[in-house]
């Protein structure tokens with residue numbers, strides 16, 4: 001699993017691998033940090049210690065165990081509060097910048113993504129996962145497509161941090177849909193030399209390589225998702 005480190009406007013984003021193929025993320029400014037998702041506690045404690053960070057807050061995208069399994073341990077040890085995905089969508093101050101919590105149901109009936117517009121970064125949970133979208137579990141295809149369309153309205157240079165590293169499998173699926181898509185082949189090649197840049201791509205790159213962002217109708221989207229479920 002790849003660890004990514006991105007500098008944005010005086011902030012840093014650390015991608016911390018947890019469990020088998022999940023990522024949680026620390027958004028850091030000086031010695032303060034906010035955590036997005038908490039599938040496992042120990043790697044978070046380690047990343048905080050190694051980087052001399054104090055955790056201020058925990059933001060949860062959705063309540064699947066691989067996104068919240070470490071929540072209790074982190075809250076108990078560090079005394080921080082979690083923001084649940086059940087809260088209303090809204091904009092709130094965080095680390096001296098702005099964080100937008102946006103409702104994106106579809107993978108689950110209740111799901112939030114966290115957008116930091118001044119930093120051009122989006123934490124997409126299991127709504128948009130490097131080159132594909134999450135499975136439709138207790139949401140609907142209409143909901144998930146409409147959530148992805150909300151993300152597509154953000155600026156193209158927005159860098160997207162999803163909940164997993166599924167890049168290779170997702171690009172293989174994308175090639176099965178569009179065998180001649182050169183951008184998909186290039187993203188797969190990039191994974192071999194610079195995996196973090198391939199996984200944590202910009203929205204512009206997602207629009208070129210993610211077949212779920214390239215459909216016209218909801219029927220097409222639902223068919224594609226079903227094909228991916230069996231891929």
Ligand SMILES: [Fe+2]
Pocket residue numbers: 062064107126134
């Ligand atoms: Fe999930």
